[in-house]
Every structure is written in structure tokens, then in C-alpha cells.
Amino acid sequence: MQYTVSVRALCDFTARRGDLDLRFTPTPSAQEGIAGHQLVTSRRGPEYETEITLRGEFGPLVVRGRADGYDPVANRLEEIKTHRGDLAKQPGNHRHLHWTQAKVYGHLLCRERGLEEIEVALVYFDIASQEETEFMERHSAESLRVFFEERCGEFLAWAEQEMEHRRSRDEQLTALTFPHAEFRKGQRQLAEAVYKGAASGRCVLAQAPTGIGKTIGTLFSMLKAAAPHKLDKVFYLTAKTTGRQLALDAARQITESAPDLRLRVLELTARDKACEHPDKACHGDSCPLARGFYDRLPSARSEAVQAGCGHAGALRSIARQHQVCPYYLAQELARWADVIVGDYNYWFDGSAMLYGATLANEWKVGVLADEAHNLVERGRVMYSGTLQQGALRAARSKAPGIVRRALDKVDRALSAVGEEHPGEDAPEELSPNFINTLKQACVVMETHFAESAPGAADAALQQFYFDVLGFVRLAEEFGSHSVLELTEQAGASAPAIALRIQNLIPAPFLKPRFAAARTVTLFSATLTPPQYQIDMLGLPAETAWIDVESPFSAEQLHVRIVDRISTRYGDRQRSAAPIGRLIAEQFAAQRGNYLAFFSSFEYLDLVAGEFQREYPQVPAWVQARGMAEAERNNFLARFVPGSAGVGFAVLGGAFGEGIDLKGDRLVGAFVATLGLPQVNARNELLRERLEEAFGSGYDYAYLFPGMQKVVQAAGRVIRTTEDRGVVHLIDDRFGRMAVQGLLPQWWAVGSHRLPGA
Template sequence: MPYSVAVRTLCEFTARRGDLDLRFTPVPTAQEGIAGHQLVAARRGSDYETEIGLRGEFELLAVRGRADGYDPGRNRLEEIKTHRGDLAKQPANHRHLHWAQAKVYGWLLCQARGLAEVELALVYFDIATQEETVFAETHSADALRAFFEARCREFQAWAAQELAHREQRDAALASLAFPHPSFRTGQRDLAAAVFKGVATGRCVLAQAPTGIGKTIATVFSLLKAAPPHRLDKAFYLTAKSTGRQLALDAAQALRRSAPALPLRVLELTARDKACEHKDKACHGEACPLARGFYDRLPAARAESLQVAAMDAPTLRGVAARHGVCPYYLAQDLSRWADLVVGDYNYFFDGSAMLHTATLANEWRVGVLVDEAHNLVERARAMYSGALSQAALRAVRATAPAAVRAPLDKVNRGWSALRKAHAQGTLDAPPASFVNALKQAGNALEAHFAEAAPGTGDAGLQQAYFDILGFLRLAESFGTHSALEFTEQPGPSGRPAATVRIQNLIPAPFLKPRFAAARSATLFSATLSPPHYHLDMLGMPADTAWIDVESPFSPEQLDVQVVGSISTRFADRQRSAAPIARLIAERYAVQPGNYLAFFSSFDYLELVATEFRHAYPGVPAWLQARGMDEGERQAFLDRFVPGGAGVGFAVLGGSFGEGIDLRGDRLVGAFVATLGLPQVNPRNEQLKERLEAAFGAGYDYTYLYPGLQKVVQAAGRVIRTQEDKGVVVLIDDRFARPAVRELLPAWWRIAGPRPRTDRRTG
């Protein structure tokens, strides 16, 4: 069986040398690149061919790819590169790599069509000016074949190693047994759903209760599916670092159960956490880890693949020994890893590295998305962006003369925005404002291209990135997003506005991500109702749904509804004393550790103040605004085995999900809210859009997101089959059928107590 390698991968592996240099950036987005290629092709003749699939073999290698364009009349093969900025500033090793790709494609074309020679052209298309810069050379087929074979020979040893690794990996995975003596209740069903999803090429939405071991079940099953269904990679994506650690622990458990398993596990971390020199720019003249990066990368890569687990601390050590950047070392290793663990954004955001690599290398991938109820809000953030008038004014004050005039034009554009907003006609980014931003972006681009290395102004650079980000969102603006305009006094007292493109429905952006995967399984304890997530995330119509049986019995959890207290906004002041009394009464019956959840910090502080005043003998500690990692850990450290007291927390915050307080570290929770999002202009607009799109505006905007937070918070109480506890739901609305349907089926709910206050809301 030959080793299949993409032209780009072959060339980057064998022809990339010298410094890591990110000064010739930012590169266009994938969407901008496609548009640039299309525009170049449209300028060619009617016989011009695009996206020419080519393939060639050399010994054990099968090299494949798609050449950008071929003009048969001129016998010219074009390698098209979209870019921003002055080509004179392009690092030499970038151009060297591009020529290598063109030459490999040149040989594959000569071989396929029997050509004796071909003209090769590097076409650099500036997406800002829409101008082309062309470099052309004519090469004989013999010379191109020699170049191709030289590249292949250099890659052969690595390919043989990779083929051997894949064969050994798949053989070990085929015989891999579950690392525990038996499956827990529901765990086997979840594992089976993941495997079947890969087998049938379908996505899976799996609601699975906390405590069954979702991570090990999904990782094990996806890896077991790799050999029979020819998966190249498995991606485990999380919202938080705790989720990453669970996945790494699961992989370690598999290794302990099968010590001979040659599984390459890679952890991806954010650039700001991995960077060793945050005060330096990413190029060889500034950062020692960028200088000669590609010369030292092969040795660092080889050592990394020999370690048991390529987690962040391990890679940091390897990178230090070889003098390379740990962040970009991890990026390279993602090509050779079997299981990649990282944040959602690595696959789902607009410039997602793993998604781009999947398409470029034609990988067959299986994707696992942990705590998937978080993906809707996270994806909205990925596809939203804002511009601040005050920030642009501040950078304009110190900007070079060539940049000030375009920034002044942008500043004048705010007046048009303000006027349209006042008239209620600001429905989309005005063309005049977008054009002014483009001109400012071009001016900033030219400035940075001419600036001496290391002299860039951080504020000006941030303004540049903000403008480019906003422009990208403006180009794809549609009914899935909204334009928001706010205004307040700036630092000098002058009115300063902020304009924001706020994504409301991430589905259009996420659909291509799901399409790129062989299968994606999204799992969480709170994914009801499934149609909400299918609609909002743009999952395929044939996505399978599974509601995994809970391993817990109703006898483990005493769920009570207290309908005599209203937690509606208008009633919060009067509710403080009754809620404090309710908590104290329960504590008196069963002293122990409790969590009390509220809809906001203001509400939390109101009730906690009342509680401390009325019941000073009961220990109480509060979640505070903006807690750092140490403060959050100190809050959790109060929940000791055999301890007693009440922790006051905000629903949907740091302590509402993702914490594991087993046994009597937590014996109960009070939830004094339905968790409904605030009624504000953004949410009301969201409700209108979702009503128009799905006919479920209120439920999709308020009810479903709110109840997810409630169930997540309640899920902190029962973590194992030995745990017992109580959950008290405070509000009469918990008794409504539409609400009860969204609560876990295994809960046996007592109440509600009759209400004396019959207000509605």
C-alpha cells in the first residue's frame, strides 16, 4: 500500500528552510483565497483550466494535489497565491516553497499529458489592490522529474516510518480492549453510537448524563473505529482546559491497558499560553526561537514523536532542547499525531487550523465535541467582531501621516452610522463605511510593509487586525448576524460609538466543518431538545440522536420544586429572606456542603447578605466577579469531605459546570432561577430572527439555554452511583410541563408547594 501525501505537505517537509517569519501577514482567509483564485481564473481565456487533479507515484509514495490553473494555449501552469502586503517584504523561504510546489505540479502535469516542457508561473494576487504579480520560468519535463524525485527520496524514509506506524497503530487498535473491567450503565450505548457514526459516515448528537465516563467511552470507540473505517485522525475538542485534561487522561488509561499501543496524542494550547517570548515578534530578527526554526524543526519533530504523550509541558521541554517555538512545533505535529486534543476553535472558527489541514490533506477524520451545549455561544463569539471609535481615534493621534487621512475618513463614516442608527435603517454595514475601512486597512498594510523590523506600534497593529476582522465578517454578513450600534462618552468626553457584527445563528459557518469530517459526535449531559442544537449548529439532516440511559436512580437525588417563592426580577428584593430561610432550614435538617445558584451577581449578593445576617452560624462563601484561577480554586477548596457550609455562585458561571465534587464534598444545590437570559435588545432581536428561521423564537432564545444551565448546575450533586443529595428548584415555573420536559427523565420531582403570589411572567 503506497503512502499518500499531498503536494503541499511533501514540499513543506522537504523544501522549507530558514526562519519562521510571520511579518508577511495576515494571510487572507480561506473564503478570500477562493475568491481571489476565482477572480484570477476569470481574467484568463475560455480554455483556462482550474483545479486540475494530479497524481504521481514514486516507489512507495503516491503524491496528489490540485494545481490552481493551466492555460493550454500558452502551456503555462500557474500556482496562485493570494496575499496582502508588499511582495518585496516576502521572506525568501516563502518564495522558495512556492516554487517547489509549482515544480512538483509541473512534473505531475507533464507526466499526465505527455508534455516535454511547461512554463511555470507564480501568480501573486493582492486581495486589497486586486493586482497580480507574476514570476515565470520554463522547465523541461526531465528537469521537473528530477526535482520531483529528489523531493520524494528525501521524504521516503519518513513515509516508510509513517506507514509502519499506521500499520502498527491500526493492528493495536483492532485488538484494543476497553480499559476497565466492564462498561457502566449507558457507557456502552454511547460508545456504540460513536462507532456507528463513523461506520455510516453520519454525525451523532448524544445526550449522556454526567458520571458515566463519557470521555473514555467516546475516545475508545472513535479509536476502535479508525482501522476498519480508515480514519487518519481523531480530534477531541473541548471548551475548557479541564476537558482537555480528561481526554489526555483517557488516552493514558488506554496506554496503561495496552502498553504496546503506539498512539500519538497531541495537546494543542493557545498561542498566548505556549509563547516563550511574548514581548517579541514572530520572526528571526526578533525571536531566537523563530530564527532557523525550520532548520531545527526536523530534530524536534522526531524527538516529539518518540514521547508517550505530546502534552503542553512535554512539548515545551522538547522545544527548549531544540531551540524552537513550542506553539509552532505543536502545529507541525498535528500532521503526524493520531489523536489531537484542543479547543473548539481549532476546528470550528473562521481560520481553523485543523479544518484547513483536513481539507488540504484530504484526511478522513472523526471529531468528538465535549460539553457540546457550549458550542452555540462559543461559535457565536467566533463569528462576531467589533470596532471602537474611541480606539481608532486613539491610534490615529500617533499614527504616521500616510495613515491619518484614511483613519479620518473612517472617523467621518461614524456619522453616517450614527444617522442610520437614529433613523432605524442600520440593518447592514453601509457600503461607504466598509469602503473607508478597506482604504484604512490598505494604508495600514502599506505602513507595516515599509516599517523597520521591531518598530511596529502595538495599538496600530491591533487596529489593523480589528479592521480586517470586521471586514471579513462584513463580507459574509447575512440574516445569521445582526449589526449593533452603541454610543457613550469617550475618554475626552466626546461621543464614541462601537459598531459590532454579532452572530446570532452560527449554523451557516459550521456546516462546512461538519461536512469535512467523516463523523462528528457532539455529547453533553444537556442537549435537549435535539432539534435546537441541530438547527443552531447546522448539523446534517441525517444526524443521529441518542439519549443515553442514566446510571443513577431516582432514590439518589431528592428533587424539590418550591413554587411559593418568585425569582422574577420584580420580586427579587422580597425573595431574599424566604430563600435564605429555605437554605438555612435545609442545612439544619442535613448539615453539609451546598451550592446555591443565582441568575446574577447582584441577586447572589442580595441573598448572601441576608443569609449571613440572619444565620451567622452557617459558613458561607461567595463567588466574586472576575475571580482568577487561584481564587476559583480557593472557592472549590472549601468543599472538603465532611465539611459544612454554603457556597453562593452564579448560574452558568465557573462553578455551574465542569467541577467534580464527589461524595459528601457536595450534598445539595439550590437553583434560584430558571436561568433565562436577560430580556434586552440583542436577545429580543435574536428571538425575532429565530422565530423567522425556525418558528421557535422564545424557546430558542430563552427557555432552552436557561434550562441547560439549570440542569448543568444540578448535575454537580450526583457524580457517582454512590452519591446521594438534594436539588431544590426555586420558582413555580419549574412545575410547568414545557419546563419539566427539559429536565432529566430519571429525576423524580416533588412539589411544587402551592404559591401565595400568583404573578405571571
């Protein structure tokens, strides 16, 4: 059995020493790095070779990678690194790592081409100045061979451990049986779809109802596919923290059902939640967990791997014991874990860590995305960015002179945009001069961060730098998938504008994510119609669609369409009394707990106020704007077995999805809206763009997203095969066949129609 490792991974493992140090020049974007490499290589002669694929062996180790460039005339191999700022500020361990990579590539090239010696060069290209700085060493092929074998020797024991782990893992996964006595109704159908997706290398879009055990069914099936289809890793991605815990619980059940299975399960958490010293910077002169990080990492890594990696709390405990940063320990463990559980952004975001690692290490991965109906809106957020003039001025107030002058230019440029487009009439595109002004400010801020004393960088300035950097990256990829938005706010001394790149269609950005995986399964209870998801997310045309059979029956849920009440904006005032009367009549007919959903807080307050005045004998509680976690918990605490009352909530809010009120904790729901997004300038522009792109502008912008929220909210009522309940859909438009076609097939819509009031 052979173990394949990339040159980068081999060198990271054997050559990283000393401090974790993020002070030296923030990393150029991927686009800038590619452009920098291309510019450097374009300056070379006609014989110059680029992206040279190399491979070497040492015992069971197979080391492979691509060298940046080789000049056969000068017999010179180059390792090209892009950067910004003063190279004199570069930590020594960074340079040491780069030399290690260059020399390993030097050996592989000498071996492949029979060279007796070679010149090895580090070429640092400054993105800002476009200048190259070169460091050169001449080595014999023999000395490079010895160097290579020493690196491999250091890695070999770990590699042998990893080979044994992979052999045992795949053997146990091949024999793995489902951890429960049998599959639930619909669960096997979903699991089979996941497996077939991995087998065929296709993406899968699965609409699967609540209550069938989607989490454990999909994870089990993807793990079963790992050995026969050579999956290196499984990524389980969620929209919320509760989803991560469900995935971790499912992984625990699977491993407990197979005592000999040593599955490494890793939970990834956000940096701000994992950080032990949020008041300190990420370098050894500031943070004690960064000082000597790479010297203590091997022991922490070994313990975590032996423990099966672990959830965030377990990792934090190991990190504390070894005095290393828990966030960067988790980043390292992602290389060695079998199952990684984390937020969508680890795969789908513009700087997604798991996506980047998959490309760099050429992993074959299976991706599971839970509650995937959230991904369209999350994708829009990931690929949108805002420049706040108010934040700029706050950052400027404490910045040193040279930085202040650069920010002044940005300030004037933003003001000019506002003057050229009064009344929040946004420009259609950004001028090259504006983008260059932002880039120049980035360079000045980066130089300041690299050269400032430890801990001296102002937090507001750092945050504004990241805002500008993200904005520039989006500006460089600006197209019909996004629009510019301009808003004006009152400032302390002068009006302040906010300029936003708002993504409308995330498909162009997400498409490469689907291409990079062996298979991706997106699943949720509300993915109808599938073509909407395929178009908006950029899924491959051959994506498989499955609508999983529900374990629930029509007898469990009475769906009552109240078609004589309009919830349109102009009708809301006169709708309050009949809706209140409907709720009271249902409560009198069947005491229990209900949720009533409305399209906005204003509408909610209107109907709730009417209801509480007219029916004070019925307990009622109301969702408020901006509820803290404790307040949300108190709201849900009213839904206890045997209790009765009505909770008023906003559709699409905290109580419209993701809550589990089984049994008689919830016996019914009222949905007084189609959930259509508000008609405003952005949504109308969205409708126009979607009409141009897909020919279904109104449905894609309004109807489909709205009905998704309706079905999610109504789905709170029936959570198990024992539950019984009622749902009132209040609006005449629910009577339309096109609308009813977006409701779950198992609902008996229209069989219990009420005349309304």
C-alpha cells in the same frame, strides 16, 4: 502499501528552509484568496484549464494535488498566489517554496500529458491593487522528473516510517480492548453510538449524564473505529482547559493498557500561552526561535514524533532543546499526530487550523466535542466582532502619517454611523462604502507592517488591524443570522462608539465543519431538546440522537419543587426572606455543604445578605464579581469532606458547571431561577429571528438556554453512584409540564414537593 501525500505537504516537508517569517503581507482571507484566483483565471483565454487534478507515484509514494491553471496554447502551467503589499519584501524561502510546488505540478502535468517541456509560472496577485506579477521558467520534462524524484527521495524515509506507524497503529487499535474491566452503566451505550456514527458517516448528538466516563468511552470508541473506517485522525475538542486534561488522561490510560500501541497524542494550546517571547515579533530578526526555525524543525519534529508528540509542557521542553517556537512546532506536529486535543476554536472558528488542514490534506477525521451545550454560545462569539472607536484612536496616536490618515477615514465613518443612528439605534446593514473604507485601512496597515523595521509595529495598531480584518470578514457574510449593535461610550475628547456584528444563529457558519468530518459526536449532560441543538448548530438532518441511560437512580436525588415562591424580577425583594428560610430549614434538617444559585449578582447579594443577617450561625460564602482564579479556588476550597455551609453563586457562572464535588463535599443545591436570559433588545431580536427561522422563538431564545443552566447547576450534586443529595427548584414555573419535560428523566420530579413559604 502506498503512502499518499499532497503536493503541498511534500513541498512543505522538503523545501521549507531558513526563518519562520510572518512579516510579509498578512494572508488574505479564504474568500479573498478564492476570489483572487477566480479573477486571475477569468483573464485567461477560452482554452485555459483550472483546478487540474494530478497524480504521480514514486515507489510507495502517491503524490496528488490540484494545479491552479494551465494554458495548453502557450503550454504554460501557473501557480497562483494571492498577497498584499510589496513583493520585494517577500522572504526568499517563501518564493523557494512556491517554485518547488510549481515545478512538482509541472512534472505531474508533463507525465500525464506526455509533454517534453513546459513553461512554469508563479503568478502573484495583489488583492488590493488587483495587479499580477509573473515569474516564468522553462523546464524540460526530464529536468522536472529529476526534481520531483529528488523531493520524493528526501521524503521517502519519513513516509516509510509513517506507513509503518500507521500499519502498527491500525493493527493495535483493531485488537484494542477497553482499558477497564467493564463498561459503566450507560458508557457502553455511548461508546456504541460513537462507533456507529463513524461506521455510517453520520453525526451523533449524545446526551450523557455525568459519572459514566464520557471522555474515555468516546475516545476509545472513536479509536476503535479508526482502522476499519480508515480515519486518519481523531480530534477531541473541549470548551475548557480541564476538559483537555481529562482527554489527555484518557488517552494515556488507553495507551498504557496496550503496551504495543504507539499512539501519537498532541495537545494544542493558544498562541499567547505557548509563546516563549511575547515581546517579540514572529520573524528571525526579532525572535531567536524564529531565526532558522525550518533548519532546526526536522530534528525537533523527529524527537517529538518518537516521543508520541505530547502535552503542552512536553512539547515546550522539546522546543527549548531544539531552539524552535513551541507553538509552530505543535502546528507542524498536527500533520503527524493520531489524536489531537484542543479547544473548540481549532475546528469551529472562522480561521480554524485543524479544519483548514483537513480540507487541504483531504484527511478523514472523527471529531469529538465535549460539553457541547457550550457550543451554541461559543459559536456566536466566534462569528461576532466589534470595532471600538476608542481602540482606533489609541492605535492612531502612535501610527505613522499614512496609517493615521487611513484610520482618520475609519474614525469619520464610525462617527457618521453614530450620527445617522443616534441613541444606540443600530443600522440594519452596513453600506458598501463603509466596508470599503475598512478594507482600504487594512491595506495601508498591512503595507506598514510589511515595510516597518523589525519590532517597530505598535501593539495597539496590530490589535486594531486584526479587529478590522475580522470585522470585514464577518461583514462580507452578513445575513439574517447576525445583527448590528451600536453602543456609545464617553471618550477622552469626544464620544466613542462601538459597532458590533453580533451573531445570533451560528448554524450557517458551523454547518461546513460538520460536513468536512467523517463523523462528529457532540456530547454533554444537557442537550435537551435535540432539535434545538440541530437547528442552532447546523447539524445534518440525519444526525443521530441518543439519550444515554443514567447510572444514577431517583433514590439518590430528592428533587423538590418549591412552587409558592416566585423568582420573577418584580417578586425578588419579597422572595429573599422565604428563600433564606428554606435554605436554613434544609441545613438544619441535614447539615452539609450546599450551593444556592441565583439569576444575577444583584439577586444573589439580596438573598445572601438576608440569609447572613437572619442565620449568622450557618457558615456562608459568596461568589463575587470578577473573581480571579485564586479567589475561585478559595471558594471551592470551603467544600471539604465533613464540612458544612452554604455557597451562594450565580447560575451559569464559574460554579454552575465543570466543578466536581463528590461525596459529602456537596449534599444539595437550591436553584432560585429558571435561568432565563434577561429580556433586553438583543434577546428580543434574537427571539424574533429564531421565530422566523424555526418557529420556536421564545423557547429557543429563553426557555431552552435557561433550563440548560438549571440542569447543569443541579448536576453538581450527584457525581457518582454513591452520592446522595437534594435539589430545590424554586419558582412556580417549575411546576409546568413543559418545563419538567426538560429535566433529566431519572429525576423523580414532584415526588417530594414542598409547599414553600
